[in-house]
Amino acid sequence: MSAVELRARPSTRFFRSELWLIFGRRRNWVGMAVLAAVPVLLIIAVKVSPPGGGGGPDFVNQITQNGVFAALAALTLELPLFLPVAVASISADSIAGEANLGTLRYLLAVPVDRVRLLVVKFAAIAVFALAATLLVAGVGALLGLAVFGGGPLVTLSGTTLPFWAGVGRLVLVCGYLTVCLTAMGAIGMFVSTLTEQPIGATIATLVLTVGSEILDAIPQLAVIHRYLPTHYWLAYTDLLRDPVSYDQVVPGLWSATAYILIFGAAAWARFAGRDVTS
Amino acid sequence: MTDLAVVSTGLTKRFRSGQVAVNTVDLAVPYGSVYGFLGPNGSGKTTTIRLLLGLVRPTAGTHRLLGSAMPGAAARVLPRVGALVEGPAFHPYLSGLDNLRRLDAADRTVEPRSAGARIDAALDRVGLLAARRKRYRHYSLGMRQRLAIAAALLRPRDLLILDEPTNGLDPQGTREVRSLLSALSATGTTVVLSTHLLSEVEQICSHVGVMHLGRLVAQGPLAELRARTAPSVEVRSADAAGAARVLTELGLTEVVTVGETATGVLGGVVPEKVVAALVHADVPVRGFQVRSADLEEMFVQLTGEGFDVSG
Numbered sequence: 258m259s260a261v262e263l264r265a266r267p268s269t270r271f272f273r274s275e276l277w278l279i280f281g282r283r284r285n286w287v288g289m290a291v292l293a294a295v296p297v298l299l300i301i302a303v304k305v306s307p308p309g310g311g312g313g314p315d316f317v318n319q320i321t322q323n324g325v326f327a328a329l330a331a332l333t334l335e336l337p338l339f340l341p342v343a344v345a346s347i348s349a350d351s352i353a354g355e356a357n358l359g360t361l362r363y364l365l366a367v368p369v370d371r372v373r374l375l376v377v378k379f380a381a382i383a384v385f386a387l388a389a390t391l392l393v394a395g396v397g398a399l400l401g402l403a404v405f406g407g408g409p410l411v412t413l414s415g416t417t418l419p420f421w422a423g424v425g426r427l428v429l430v431c432g433y434l435t436v437c438l439t440a441m442g443a444i445g446m447f448v449s450t451l452t453e454q455p456i457g458a459t460i461a462t463l464v465l466t467v468g469s470e471i472l473d474a475i476p477q478l479a480v481i482h483r484y485l486p487t488h489y490w491l492a493y494t495d496l497l498r499d500p501v502s503y504d505q506v507v508p509g510l511w512s513a514t515a516y517i518l519i520f521g522a523a524a525w526a527r528f529a530g531r532d533v534t535s
Numbered sequence: 536m537t538d539l540a541v542v543s544t545g546l547t548k549r550f551r552s553g554q555v556a557v558n559t560v561d562l563a564v565p566y567g568s569v570y571g572f573l574g575p576n577g578s579g580k581t582t583t584i585r586l587l588l589g590l591v592r593p594t595a596g597t598h599r600l601l602g603s604a605m606p607g608a609a610a611r612v613l614p615r616v617g618a619l620v621e622g623p624a625f626h627p628y629l630s631g632l633d634n635l636r637r638l639d640a641a642d643r644t645v646e647p648r649s650a651g652a653r654i655d656a657a658l659d660r661v662g663l664l665a666a667r668r669k670r671y672r673h674y675s676l677g678m679r680q681r682l683a684i685a686a687a688l689l690r691p692r693d694l695l696i697l698d699e700p701t702n703g704l705d706p707q708g709t710r711e712v713r714s715l716l717s718a719l720s721a722t723g724t725t726v727v728l729s730t731h732l733l734s735e736v737e738q739i740c741s742h743v744g745v746m747h748l749g750r751l752v753a754q755g756p757l758a759e760l761r762a763r764t765a766p767s768v769e770v771r772s773a774d775a776a777g778a779a780r781v782l783t784e785l786g787l788t789e790v791v792t793v794g795e796t797a798t799g800v801l802g803g804v805v806p807e808k809v810v811a812a813l814v815h816a817d818v819p820v821r822g823f824q825v826r827s828a829d830l831e832e833m834f835v836q837l838t839g840e841g842f843d844v845s846g
């Protein structure tokens with residue numbers, strides 16, 4: 258019957274523990290090694306057999322002129338599947354993984370408030386999305402610069418930006434893609450509250466993401482395209498125009514925000530009152 | 536009400552499957568007691584514990600922990616409650632130490648700087664200090680159980696709710712855990728432990744609640760419950776039939792003869808009177824014994840069945 262009143266202090270300990278759980282896990286290292294391998298392979302391939310020049314939005318042809326383009330090319334290659342797989346596996350594991358292990362009941366008994374758990378899990382997903390994007394871009398940019406050297410950045414509009422302005426554009430691209438992938442992570446976290454099977458939740462999240470990409474590719478479905486979660490992902494190329502075009506980027510940010518709010522709320526609605534019997 | 540560490544009224548849980556796992560349970564666990572929550576597998580012990588901790592929402596009923604209404608007071612009360620629910624559960628690829636660090640990090644009401652010392656103390660109490668850097672997946676069942684108990688002891692607790700804490704432990708480990716619980720109880724911690732082992736209750740519990748098919752069929756101080764169950768006499772005699780006749784005439788119930796032994800439930804009859812009557816009736820008595828019901832018999836009397844799994 259201790260009379261001591263227990264006060265909860267604001268603390269980042271649990272959030273840091275969550276990051277450490279994600280970034281300390283061997284499975285995730287393997288995943289991140291795969292993400293990092295793509296720019297490495299790409300740079301080796303371009304070094305061994307340089308492309309014939311010319312432009313094009315796949316960026317591969319520009320790598321020999323400016324190594325930073327290796328980052329953009331690698332992001333372009335990984336955006337349809339590898340990056341979504343990475344974010345899906347982390348986000349779908351968030352609640353379902355703990356439920357599957359049974360650690361969820363012990364976290365809740367600590368107690369960790371259920372809303373706080375979702376907020377911490379979501380924040381960690383966002384950090385992972387950023388880390389995955391920066392990993393691909395960072396390996397691509399650094400190795401690209403080491404192999405091919407730096408130089409001015411030729412924008413998609415044909416103008417030329419000085420080297421550091423080009424790097425700035427790359428940072429903007431990474432930020433935009435992080436937001437897009439984080440929105441997908443919110444969907445994954447919601448799916449994760451529906452089941453105790455993390456693998457099933459990962460697959461479901463991927464089916465939703467790739468399904469969205471497929472629907473987006475069917476012109477007859479144009480009316481629904483702008484509501485698809487992946488529809489604005491490719492708008493990152495607009496950040497490489499001169500001047501930057503925000504016609505697609507701004508709606509892309511709104512779309513991502515809407516997905517984060519809607520699926521965050523859905524995860525809360527589902528999880529807040531759920532019986533934890535795992 | 537204020538002298539109860541755990542109190543529930545009408546606590547009921549009907550799962551979506553329709554199964555009523557917990558049925559109008561009125562728990563009353565006094566402060567400072569070691570409360571044995573006894574019942575066969577499937578009788579609703581774990582579900583009751585989940586209800587107490589707020590993991591599962593009750594279909595009906597309310598409860599208070601340490602004087603505060605749950606689940607509203609969870610943030611204030613649960614840090615003072617150490618719990619073990621349906622066996623250990625940890626991240627397999629983390630060490631025992633790292634698993635405890637994670638749980639401690641999740642608790643916003645503790646002093647972060649003392650984490651290392653508190654974790655080591657908890658590991659030491661359960662004898663896991665030497666194995667703390669091993670990955671959890673390489674722990675034996677008993678070590679896992681010990682780690683779960685260590686997690687419940689990460690900080691001083693006013694109440695421990697432990698679901699079958701000696702499951703999977705070897706006899707040595709079982710003894711250690713029992714003496715650990717006795718020591719904690721001696722310092723004022725209230726302990727609720729669920730078990731399907733009668734011997735466990737007999738050895739360390741001051742109070743007992745008996746679950747059967749989701750209902751709390753008996754509850755109270757152990758001694759009181761024992762007294763409630765009727766003692767019986769056992770007469771060994773060459774004339775067992777004659778002895779049985781005497782017992783029946785005296786008003787004993789459930790009189791049975793098996794070979795040379797006649798038994799009967801004493802009811803209000805004093806044993807001395809039985810002996811006198813037997814002598815008076817010239818029944819040759821070779822042996823006479825008064826048996827108070829042991830816990831197992833008490834259990835059978837309460838539940839009307841053996842110690843089987845209830846569905």
Ligand SMILES: Nc1ncnc2c1ncn2[C@@H]1O[C@H](COP(=O)(O)OP(=O)(O)O)[C@@H](O)[C@H]1O
Nearest residue numbers: 534550552554556576577578579580581582846
């Ligand atoms: N999530 C659930 N859904 C449906 N029935 C359940 C669930 N959890 C437990 N039960 C049922 O409730 C009853 C009590 O289970 P439990 O509380 O685990 O018993 P105990 O811990 O005493 O062995 C059992 O019949 C069990 O099958």
Ligand SMILES: [Mg+2]
Nearest residue numbers: 580581621698
């Ligand atoms: Mg159980």
